Amino acid sequence: DQQVKQNSPSLSVQEGRISILNCDYTNSMFDYFLWYKKYPAEGPTFLISISSIKDKNEDGRFTVFLNKSAKHLSLHIVPSQPGDSAVYFCAFSSGNTGKLIFGQGTTLQVKP
Amino acid sequence: DAGVIQSPRHEVTEMGQEVTLRCKPISGHDYLFWYRQTMMRGLELLIYFNNNVPIDDSGMPEDRFSAKMPNASFSTLKIQPSEPRDSAVYFCASSFRVTEAFFGQGTRLTVV
Numbered sequence: 001d002q003q004v005k006q007n008s009p010s011l012s013v014q015e016g017r018i019s020i021l022n023c024d025y026t027n028s029m030f031d032y033f034l035w036y037k038k039y040p041a042e043g044p045t046f047l048i049s050i051s052s053i054k055d056k057n058e059d060g061r062f063t064v065f066l067n068k069s070a071k072h073l074s075l076h077i078v079p080s081q082p083g084d085s086a087v088y089f090c091a092f093s094s095g096n097t098g099k100l101i102f103g104q105g106t107t108l109q110v111k112p
Numbered sequence: 113d114a115g116v117i118q119s120p121r122h123e124v125t126e127m128g129q130e131v132t133l134r135c136k137p138i139s140g141h142d143y144l145f146w147y148r149q150t151m152m153r154g155l156e157l158l159i160y161f162n163n164n165v166p167i168d169d170s171g172m173p174e175d176r177f178s179a180k181m182p183n184a185s186f187s188t189l190k191i192q193p194s195e196p197r198d199s200a201v202y203f204c205a206s207s208f209r210v211t212e213a214f215f216g217q218g219t220r221l222t223v224v
Contacts, residue, residue, distance in 0.1 A: 032210055043116075043203055043215030044155070089155060091213075098143050098162055098210050102155040 003027045004092055006103035013110050019077040021106050023090030026071060030092040033066055035075045038087045038105070047088075048075070080110045118204050118216035125223055130192040133219045136185055137206030145213060146179055146189050147203040155203070161187065194223045 005024045013019045021035075031052040036044040050057040050064045050073075057064050063076045073090050090103040117136040125131050137144050145160040159169040164181045172179070176195070181187040191198055199222050207213040 034212055041217075043205070043217050046212040046214065049212055093210050095210050097167070098207075099157065099160060099168060100145060100205075100207070100213055101157060102147075104154040 004103040023073040032093040034091040116216035135204030141206035
């Protein structure tokens with residue numbers, strides 16, 4: 001039972017352009033939403049998060065959007081830089097349980 | 113704080129042997145998670161603890177897997193007996209309440 005889906009396994013973007021990563025979920029109990037970035041041979045690192053009471057959160061070049069009615073989460077990176085090339089995971093949590101569930105990941109390649 | 117510390121970083125063992133992975137969470141964090149990453153299944157939650165108590169172990173694949181958290185600063189994940197299909201990268205993560213989790217660098221396990 002996949003509660004979280006990242007339908008695009010990979011994405012390639014030109015440096016300076018916008019990168020948009022998407023995630024869909026089915027569990028309406030999720031109330032905290034996160035994005036993580038992972039480089040090879042390292043653990044995932046936290047990037048940005050949003051709670052269910054908001055629909056947008058911005059941190060520098062990174063903006064997370066939450067559409068609760070569509071159960072859709074997205075991450076915008078603008079402008080994209082070659083150093084952003086990594087695997088991006090969306091993650092979801094429920095305040096009731098504390099359980100943190102990850103999507104399958106999207107590999108982003110930013111070309112110079 | 114040095115972050116989440118996992119040991120060993122790499123482990124190569126023969127099929128049938130017992131394997132023990134270790135984790136030291138960030139001081140003050142009350143949640144601890146064990147994840148496994150494989151190409152097929154992505155980042156899979158195996159088990160998580162809250163205040164040293166196992167909350168959900170539904171992700172543990174078989175009885176060969178067990179996890180303990182004897183105190184707030186230490187956890188182990190044990191596989192006995194190990195099998196080649198257990199080969200993966202195992203991550204430990206910790207968080208304070210229901211917020212972003214911080215990951216260790218992982219243990220790459222190879223069972224031959």
